[in-house]
Amino acid sequence: MYQEDTLNINQIQFNQLLLEAHSQFQLRDMNQAIRLYEEALNCQEAGRGKIKYKLQDIDRMAIILANLGIIYFHNCDYKQATEKLIQAFTMLDRKNDFKCALLIKILGNLAIIKLITTEFQECKDYNDQAIQLILSAQPPLQYQLFKELMYIYYRFQSFEAMGDGNFENLEQKYDGQSLACFYSSMGLNRELCGDMALAFRYHQKALKLWYELKENGFIVITLRRILTIAQNERMDCKDYVQQLQKCMQSPELRGISPEILFKDCEKKLQCAREITTSLQKLEQQLNYQKNQQLLSQPLTVKQQDEFWKLALKLRLKRAIQYCYHQLSQQEVENASLLQQSITQLEHSLKLLDQQQPYENYLQNLPFTKESVNIIKSHLLKFNRICLKIQLQPFLNYLYQLKLEDDQGQQQFQQQQFNSKFQSNQPYNQQIQNSNYQTQQQPQSLSNRQRQLDSINSQYNSQQSQVNNEQQNQLNVQSYHSTNDQQNYMVRGQNPVQYQNNQYQQFNNPLQSNYPQNNQIEQQDFKQQKQQTMYANNYEQHQLKNSGQFGSQIIGVTGNNQSKINTAQQQQQLLQQQQQSQYQSQQQTNLKFSKSQQNPQQIKQGQNMTVSLTKSQKLKNVGLLNAAYRTVMLGDQLTKCNKSSNGRIERFFILANDGTFRWAQNNKHINDPKSVNSYLVSDIRGLLYGKVTDVLRKSYNDKLEPWLCFSLVMKTRSMDFYAQPLQINSWVFAMSEEIKRRNPSAFVITPGKMLWRKIKIILHWYFVDKKKEKGGSKKKNQREIRFAKLLLLYANNLCRLPQIQ
Known part of the structure; x- marks a missing residue:
């Protein structure tokens, strides 16, 4: 009994020390975190001496040692970090999935430490051990362990998730040092992946931010990377050389030789490139094995649904490639239509990528020639796996569009x-x-003559x-x-086909x-x-001779026609009458006078x-049709908070039941527990531009006003910031739908919206930005007329000024 009480007390103390140590690590107080972890380790040793030896105690000690090694690494004490990590590694053996994940973390951090200390061969050895450990695990666990290792190295779970390195709306997600660090890390990642052009652009963005933050150390490192890429790619780098020389004369770096500062830098990058190449091959191997396993097993209903999504994404990418190929031709016709098609295809692909339920599945099946060949080679197996009813639509959808x-x-x-x-x-x-x-066969002459x-x-x-x-x-x-x-029109479907095939x-x-x-x-x-023009002017321009068209049609006037003696002649007469009426109506396309x-x-x-x-x-039919397609498919919009200074990304859609819905992402848009909705008929109006108090907050000063709009509800406004390709569609479609469901609502027509957009853009560039630069910004200012804005635009040689 006494032993159990002592054990409980030790356990409580142990857990309390772990929580405090983790809290101090998050606060970046490394010395205090090390002290608390050491006390927790001693507490665990004391508990082991009083009770019977347990295997679970070894696991806890290994976790503490691994955490200590990582903290020493962040504290730049690489010797202590290596000792603690190796000690934790020797205490563990592979007996469950949790230990495998912990071993991967230990091996990944040891590889990074050896790379920093220029022990390149040991770095590669630790990385190889991690890869062998991943390959020796069971298939469901392999990809999870690979994600752990990838995140330690690159802060991405896979190269597929890293994509081509292009990310949108980064300025809204990060700011200051966080954004600069992200740009620098992405520049280094693209270097390791061999994409030098994009790496150069990321380093340029990072350099601009480091100058604003006045971080001379990061400025020198970034300039060094830019110079290396520029020299290898044979670009002009004189300006960057002068900037580097100027930075090296700063008080913090004066007297330090660049050779000493960047010693073994290229060797480290070469070693990192080799590790990156090995992980890229590992990802391809794991994806191939996962494809083989997927194709050898019967598909569940959920997997079938995911596979249709995969087929659509493959077709979208092929269609985009085909459009770009057509645009690359020297003599191309309908270039504007092709460009419009590319925009719509890329938007559809973006909507498809944002669907969270399919994200992991699509990442595990990359769209390469190899995966396409696998699909083709297993079509016979799919005939047994999939339902026969669904096989034919799948083949048509994968290889051609009907x-x-x-x-x-x-x-x-x-x-x-x-x-x-x-x-x-x-x-x-x-x-x-x-x-x-008129089409019936006449049964008797007398009946037909009377009709x-x-x-x-x-x-x-x-x-x-x-x-x-x-x-x-x-x-x-x-x-x-x-x-x-x-x-059905928004979905681009024949309604009959949609009922037969939901995919x-x-x-x-x-x-x-x-x-x-x-x-x-x-x-x-x-x-x-x-x-319409003729219908409006109909009463003013009546036909003077009401019978001038009647003479062209047999049987219209009936004054000079002979009597019909047989039913056969009567039928021929009616057929000729209908044909001549149709031709005359198509040629003239006019209405007869009121006398007829x-x-x-x-x-x-x-x-x-x-x-x-x-x-x-x-x-305009084309504009409204495209706008309705966008809002009824749904899209991500930035919603500006009313009660706090902040903005959030949400998925918004105009639903079929006349409600305006939004949720965190599109997979929750039909979930009653997660979705928010508002009746369109209850919306009082739509305002275009920065009209409401929320959009006029100082926090939202950097938002372009022509990309903002607000929906006026009964008790408050809902304020949005859209992308350039989104704003027209949302304003057009929502104004049309609000006015149709609530005739008393105040909205903006497409024509007025486009004119106001021009005025807002000109006012933003020629008035707002100029006053911000001069520092004389007043709240109550006299409105500048549109004609004066046009004059300013003309005086500037019909160009918008560049904003620094």
């Missing part, structure tokens, strides 16, 4: 159009009834209405984003006929605009046409 069935889509749009516009249903019913009557005059008297007004409906159907879905037809979605950017469709929309818009039509019906049809076409005058 063109959508335009005819089926138009039929679906016809049905949706007739169902959405209730005011047009009686008119459509009359047209269908009349067409049905003929009534049909001919109504056909002219009905035929013009049919043409207007057919032309409006192609563009109507662009203005109603939340109905079912718009959902064939998000393929609109890959359509080979996408530029074609865009041109068709523009042509339809122009044609509809011409009809029912005044009440033509008034109803004319009002509907004018109401539709007037709205089309104010809306």
Whole structure:
């Protein structure tokens, strides 16, 4: 009993010392952390002497020794660090996964220490031991151990996660020394990976920040790396040589020779390059083994879903490469359309990369020729693994994209159009009834003769209405984003195909006929605009001779026509009548006078046409269509905090049920516990620019005002900062949707938004930045007119000034 009480007391003291030591290490008080860890080690030794020997005590001591070694390393005491790490390594043996991970950390830190102390062969040996330990582990554990080693070396879990070294919005995530350190480390990482051009740019960014922070030591190190890259790549480096000489004359570095300061620097980098090469080969080997294991086992439902995602990403990358190849040709046609396609493809790929559930899986299957060949070689196995129903869509999706069935889509749009516009249903019913009557075989001469005059008297007004409906159907879905037809259009899907195959979605950017469709929309818009101009001026320019078109159509007037004696002649007569009516209507594209039509019906049809076409005058079909695609697919936006000085990244989307949703990422956007939502109909309006108090905080002064907008809710505003390629889509689509659901809301039209954007940009460059530089910034300033801003722009040779 006494023994157990003593054990508990020792255990409590031991845990308390560990917590305090870790806290001091986070506060960077290395000496205090070392003292506490030493006391914890002594406490563990005392506990072992009073109780029976346990294997668990050895593991605890190994952890303490490993932590001590890492602290000594951060304290630049490499001799003590090496002794503690080796002592911890000898106490452990491979008996579970936790010990393997701890051994990897010990070996990785020993390799770094030996690299610093220029013991290059021992550095390589420790790295080789870590690689052998990873390969000897079981496959599920191999990749986790590889991530541990990669993070110790590069602060990235894999080369796949490191990507091509391009990262966005770094200035918003880091600032000051953190950003400068990140740039320097990324420059060194790109050097080790052989990407000298990107390494040079990262070192230049780091140098600029180190100058601002006045860190002479880091300035000298960065200049040395820039000079080495510039000399190897045969670039001009005179300016950097002068900067290095000037820095070496500073009081901190005066009297120190550059040869002594950078002794064995290139040898260390060469050793690090060899280690990097070995780890790159290890990652390829692990990925190959993981692919083999994946392809040899039956796929679960979740894995099948992930594999469709993989196939889509592969196709997106191939399509982007093809577009760039087409742009590289000397004589390329439709270069602007190709560039627009590339932008949409890259945006779709970015959205795909942001989907967290598939991130790890996609990282483990790199898109190389080797992985594609593996997929091809195992197609027969997939026939047994996958469902037969899903195999055919997978093959089509992986190697080619089928063109959508335009005819089926138009039929679906016809049905949706007739169902959405209730005011047009009686008119459509009359047209269908009349067409049905004209196409029927006449049963008797007397019945047909009695119907003929009534049909001919109504056909002219009905035929013009049919043409207007057919032309409006192609563009109507662009203005109603939340109905079912718009959902399919945003996804780029034939609705019938989407119901049959849920995996064939998000393929609109890959359509080979996408530029074609865009041109068709523009042509339809122009044609509809011409009809609108005629409809508006209809009463002012009536046709003087109401019968001048009637003479072209058999049976319209009926005054000089002979009687029809047989049913066969009657049928031929009707066919000729319909054909000639259609040709004349296509050639003239005009409406008949009121004397030939029912005044009440033509008034109803004319009002509907004018109401539709007037709205089309104010809306560009291509812009709104692209904007709705963006907001209904969702995107990452920067949200400015109201109660605190800060900004957060969130995933926002305009949902199908008329709600504006946001969550931490897109995998939570449909989770009721994690998502936030707000009814679009409850939004009071949209403000473009820095209008609200939140955006005008001093913390947000560096945000470009033309990339900001706010949604005005009932009790507060929600303020956003977007990227240049995002701002137009979000303002256009949200203004349209808010106004459609809440007619009393205040929004901004696309035309006003673009003019205001020009004014804000000019004011930012010629007024705001100039006053910031001069230091005379006042809150209440008289508004500068747009004409004066244009004059300033013209006086500057139509160029924006460069901001330092």
